[in-house]
Amino acid sequence: xxxxxxxxxxNGQFNYTFSIxxxxxxxxxxxxxxxxxxxxxxxxxxTNGVIQFVLNPKDQSNKNTVxxxxxxxxxxxxxxxxxxxxxKAKSVLMGIQKDLVETDEYESDEFKExxxxxxxxxSGDHDAKxxxxxxxEELEKTYARYTEKAKTLFALPYDSLMNVELKWKxxxxxxxxxxxxxxxxxxxxxMQMKKKQLVAQLVAEVFPLYQKKYPDxxxxxxxxxxxxxxxxxxxxxxxxxxxxxxxxxxDSIQLSKVIQNQIALIDFWGSWCGPCIAKSRxxxxxxxxxxxxxxxxxxxxxxxxxxAEVKNRLSKEQFTWLNLVDLDDKLNIWNKYGISNxxxxxxxxxKDGTILAIDPKPEELKKxxxxxxx
Numbered sequence: 001x002x003x004x005x006x007x008x009x010x011n012g013q014f015n016y017t018f019s020i021x022x023x024x025x026x027x028x029x030x031x032x033x034x035x036x037x038x039x040x041x042x043x044x045x046x047t048n049g050v051i052q053f054v055l056n057p058k059d060q061s062n063k064n065t066v067x068x069x070x071x072x073x074x075x076x077x078x079x080x081x082x083x084x085x086x087x088k089a090k091s092v093l094m095g096i097q098k099d100l101v102e103t104d105e106y107e108s109d110e111f112k113e114x115x116x117x118x119x120x121x122x123s124g125d126h127d128a129k130x131x132x133x134x135x136x137e138e139l140e141k142t143y144a145r146y147t148e149k150a151k152t153l154f155a156l157p158y159d160s161l162m163n164v165e166l167k168w169k170x171x172x173x174x175x176x177x178x179x180x181x182x183x184x185x186x187x188x189x190x191m192q193m194k195k196k197q198l199v200a201q202l203v204a205e206v207f208p209l210y211q212k213k214y215p216d217x218x219x220x221x222x223x224x225x226x227x228x229x230x231x232x233x234x235x236x237x238x239x240x241x242x243x244x245x246x247x248x249x250x251d252s253i254q255l256s257k258v259i260q261n262q263i264a265l266i267d268f269w270g271s272w273c274g275p276c277i278a279k280s281r282x283x284x285x286x287x288x289x290x291x292x293x294x295x296x297x298x299x300x301x302x303x304x305x306x307x308a309e310v311k312n313r314l315s316k317e318q319f320t321w322l323n324l325v326d327l328d329d330k331l332n333i334w335n336k337y338g339i340s341n342x343x344x345x346x347x348x349x350x351k352d353g354t355i356l357a358i359d360p361k362p363e364e365l366k367k368x369x370x371x372x373x374x
Contacts, residue, residue, distance in 0.1 A: 003304070006031065020046050022218050023071065025183040033058055045071035045179060074180045078172065086165050093158050100150045111136070111145045126278035133275070134361065163198055170202040174209065179217075182210050186219045189226050190341040203227075222335065229338030235358060239266065239349045242333050244300060244324035247307055247314065253324060255298060261351050263372055264296045265365070267321075268334060268345040271301065271309040276344030277317070282362045283346075284318050286369065293373045294351075297321035302334050 007016045007028075023046050033039035040061040044051055047069030054065045066072045100106040107115070114135050121128040139145040146155045173181040185203060192199045207223060214220055232240060241256045255266070265283065269276035280299070287297050301310045303325055314323060326333045329340075339345050348357040348365065356368055 004029075004034075018046075023047070023179050024218060025179075028053065028055065030055075030057070042066065043075065045069060045075065045183075047071065071178065071180055074176070074178055078176075078180060078184075081172070082165075082169070085168060086161070089161055093154060093161065097150075097154050097158075100147075100154060105147050106150045106154075108139075108144060108147050111139050114139065124274070126274040127281055130275055130278040130282070166198055166202060170206055174206050177209060177213060179214075179219075181206075182214060182217065182219045185210060186223055189223050193226075194230055194338060194342075200230075222340070225332065225335050226338050226340060229336050233337050233345075233347060233355065233358065235355055237355050238353045239347060239355055240336050242300075242331065242336070244326055244331055244333065247301065247310055247323045247325045253322070255324075256353075258298055258322060259296050259349065262294055262296045263351060263356075263369065264298060264349045266347040266349060267297055267299045268337065268339060268342075268347075269299055269301055270303060270344070271313040272304075273343050277313065279344065279346065280319055281317070283365060286362060286366050287321060290369050290373055291321075293369075295369055295373060299323035300333060301325045302329070303327050 005016075005018075007014050025043055025045050027041035027043055029039045029041050038058070040058040042053065042055060042061070042064050044053070044066045049068060051066060051068035051072065053067075054063070056063045066076065097106065114132060118129065118132045118136075121132070136145070143151050143155055169184065173184055185207060188199050189203060193203055203223075207227075211220055211224075229240065232238065239255075241254070243252055243254045245252050258264075259266075267276075267280055267283075269280055271277075283297065287295065297319075299319060299321060301323060303310050305328070307325055307327065310323075310325060329335070334340050334342070337345060337347070346359050347355060348360055348368065350356050350372070357364060360368065
């Protein structure tokens with residue numbers, strides 16, 4: 001979160017006045033919850049007038065209320081209609097899930113073994129956790145996480161219900177065009193579209209309507225950039241060139257000039273991203289093996305405020321390749337690559353700029369380099 005505004009609470013009340021150029025969504029978060037790393041945000045839309053909030057701790061956040069302005073009323077109505085349409089079916093499936101967990105019929109033996117390995121790692125040991133998380137993700141995608149009973153009674157019906165809800169949501173967005181709907185589209189583009197094909201399909205159907213109605217809105221620009229990045233950054237596509245300063249000297253460097261006629265790994269990371277750092281560590285020995293054979297790595301760190309933390313991190317790591325920085329998203333590089341809300345990315349590029357792999361695992365990276373450079 002980049003430089004959040006802090007609003008003091010006195011005697012259980014707060015007041016804050018601010019001016020904006022564009023109507024959009026904002027979030028209120030309790031500072032103690034934010035510092036503990038888990039929070040439930042209260043969403044609201046800016047309005048020319050007074051907005052009244054009743055806020056509760058996160059375990060009672062369902063009691064929160066936001067009153068003031070047509071958009072906040074519209075968002076509350078959307079939530080209410082959604083709840084009426086899907087809460088009962090969700091509740092039934094959650095009950096089935098609970099019963100399966102209680103009878104130890106929910107997770108497969110293979111997934112339990114992976115969980116056991118995860119619990120055996122130390123809390124900050126991202127090097128050990130990354131391959132375990134990769135395995136968990138693989139099992140989740142193939143439904144191998146579940147027993148056959150859990151797959152039949154819960155996992156497949158739940159995914160089916162989520163797809164029905166998604167289609168309902170976009171029908172609602174299409175029939176109720178407003179900044180509320182635009183916010184819902186933007187959040188899906190940020191959070192879900194890269195992993196869920198149905199979201200990409202539904203966004204493609206409704207985005208032109210909003211793009212036409214709100215051509216100058218910030219969501220239009222953000223979504224256009226994200227869509228362009230996600231459509232371009234695919235295997236067989238071309239990488240997006242950019243210019244950014246080095247972390248060490250601040251000199252501006254053009255990526256294409258550095259990786260020209262080389263096989264290159266573009267590593268999107270940050271000092272704040274433990275999993276990114278762990279993934280970068282895994283490619284250090286591969287870099288050392290192939291750096292003199294036509295292989296380069298260029299890091300692009302996403303940092304906020306200043307570069308002190310990333311410089312400190314680099315002093316502890318063996319990332320001897322060129323590292324660039326995008327400070328406070330001024331260059332918009334992560335968004336251009338379709339990962340504005342992501343936790344890093346690795347893009348492997350061939351000598352002619354064609355993308356060979358996205359987030360390759362170390363063994364995959366090594367195999368490609370063996371085939372290309374040996």
